[in-house]
Amino acid sequence: MTISEIRSFFPVLNQKVYDKPLIYFDSAASAQKPVQVLMCEEKLHNDFYGNIHRGAHFMADKATIEFENVRTKVAEFINAPHREEIIFTKGTTESINLVAFSFCEAFLNEGDEIIVSEMEHHANIVPWQLAAQRKKAKILKLPFNDSGILEIEKLAELISEKTKIVAVTHVSNVLGTINPVNEIVKIAHQKNVPVLVDGAQAVPHLKIDVQEIGADFYAFSAHKMYGPNGVGMLYGKKEWLEKMPPYQGGGEMISEVSFEETTFNELPYKFEAGTPHISGVIAFGAALRFVEEVGFDSIRKHETELLKLATAGLKQIPGIKIYGEAPEKSGVISFNIEGIHPYDLGMLLDKSGIAVRTGHLCADTVMQHYQIGGCLRISFGIYNTVAEVETFLATFNKIRLMF
Numbered sequence: 001m002t003i004s005e006i007r008s009f010f011p012v013l014n015q016k017v018y019d020k021p022l023i024y025f026d027s028a029a030s031a032q033k034p035v036q037v038l039m040c041e042e043k044l045h046n047d048f049y050g051n052i053h054r055g056a057h058f059m060a061d062k063a064t065i066e067f068e069n070v071r072t073k074v075a076e077f078i079n080a081p082h083r084e085e086i087i088f089t090k091g092t093t094e095s096i097n098l099v100a101f102s103f104c105e106a107f108l109n110e111g112d113e114i115i116v117s118e119m120e121h122h123a124n125i126v127p128w129q130l131a132a133q134r135k136k137a138k139i140l141k142l143p144f145n146d147s148g149i150l151e152i153e154k155l156a157e158l159i160s161e162k163t164k165i166v167a168v169t170h171v172s173n174v175l176g177t178i179n180p181v182n183e184i185v186k187i188a189h190q191k192n193v194p195v196l197v198d199g200a201q202a203v204p205h206l207k208i209d210v211q212e213i214g215a216d217f218y219a220f221s222a223h224k225m226y227g228p229n230g231v232g233m234l235y236g237k238k239e240w241l242e243k244m245p246p247y248q249g250g251g252e253m254i255s256e257v258s259f260e261e262t263t264f265n266e267l268p269y270k271f272e273a274g275t276p277h278i279s280g281v282i283a284f285g286a287a288l289r290f291v292e293e294v295g296f297d298s299i300r301k302h303e304t305e306l307l308k309l310a311t312a313g314l315k316q317i318p319g320i321k322i323y324g325e326a327p328e329k330s331g332v333i334s335f336n337i338e339g340i341h342p343y344d345l346g347m348l349l350d351k352s353g354i355a356v357r358t359g360h361l362c363a364d365t366v367m368q369h370y371q372i373g374g375c376l377r378i379s380f381g382i383y384n385t386v387a388e389v390e391t392f393l394a395t396f397n398k399i400r401l402m403f
């Protein structure tokens with residue numbers, strides 16, 4: 001698919017903001033949605049909306065079939081061995097909270113330890129802290145170096161008989177680093193420790209094979225991969241999910257309820273309490289089909305070209321500091337320029353039509369590593385162009401000279 005074909009599916013990009021052509025460089029926060037996804041959601045509401053699983057009529061049955069087809073599609077997309085290992089959630093954050101609550105309820109005890117990397121999004125730190133507080137356990141940090149590379153050689157030393165789980169991101173939302181998750185899982189598994197991988201920033205860019213990675217849990221959101229917001233998924237190995245207690249109660253997660261006792265439904269329904277985001281899940285299927293149609297080889301090639309061009313351009317600017325220079329990076333560049341506050345830069349770029357992200361990027365531990373209060377981040381999607389990167393660099397240069 002050519003870039004102009006791709007862009008034709010995103011009419012939202014063909015607009016002006018503050019009278020300037022929009023350049024959307026904030027896909028790592030949330031990606032725009034192609035018409036295929038928008039139409040899929042609309043079609044459900046126009047044609048066959050009904051509540052799923054317990055319906056006794058045509059529309060409910062049809063919605064249930066479409067919903068469950070997406071579960072199969074997600075399983076194929078990440079090469080999960082069993083479709084019942086796919087649990088629909090609100091997003092990565094809820095997926096991680098589910099595991100942090102339920103896994104830790106079953107397996108974490110006083111004095112135990114959880115290893116979390118230093119480059120995590122808050123969504124992969126705070127749920128573990130809450131669990132650790134509940135169970136009087138400890139969080140240990142797996143550090144990264146100043147280039148933004150995880151020091152995985154330290155992992156084996158950190159793991160002890162007290163370690164219950166390792167939580168690590170596949171791709172950092174600040175540094176862009178693509179972590180060697182296969183190796184991390186191998187090291188942890190040698191000591192019989194399971195691993196949760198946060199795939200929120202990986203799925204839009206890389207072909208994921210959970211069997212090849214070997215992760216025990218893998219989480220991601222639909223909205224970062226051109227799907228709807230409010231939907232995500234958790235992959236968990238059956239042998240863990242079966243032993244874990246429910247996370248929330250109500251709806252489809254029960255088998256039988258009396259005031260004395262409730263028995264729980266089988267996987268995956270045990271973890272899907274309440275009416276889910278039916279239209280969102282069905283449109284998630286359209287996003288998966290769209291991304292597959294574009295193809296991960298082209299996505300990676302295109303985003304790497306934009307990344308190289310933008311990095312080289314930024315590096316020529318005096319006073320620039322880029323955070324994260326790992327050799328394996330996704331399309332994310334976080335940086336600061338000496339003497340200018342990132343909020344001021346972000347605001348002036350916005351007024352020039354360029355949408356970027358500023359602040360701590362929900363990754364305070366990364367900010368603390370570099371001893372900064374915040375930074376500016378540009379991130380690319382499949383619809384961004386070389387011309388947009390060139391316009392960004394020229395605009396950025398003009399803005400910095402104003403200070």
Ligand code: PMP
Nearest residue numbers: 091092093121123173200201221
């Ligand atoms: N992990 C990472 C690495 C992220 O980038 C994000 C979103 N910024 C999340 C987790 C949380 O995702 P969500 O808000 O969709 O739950």
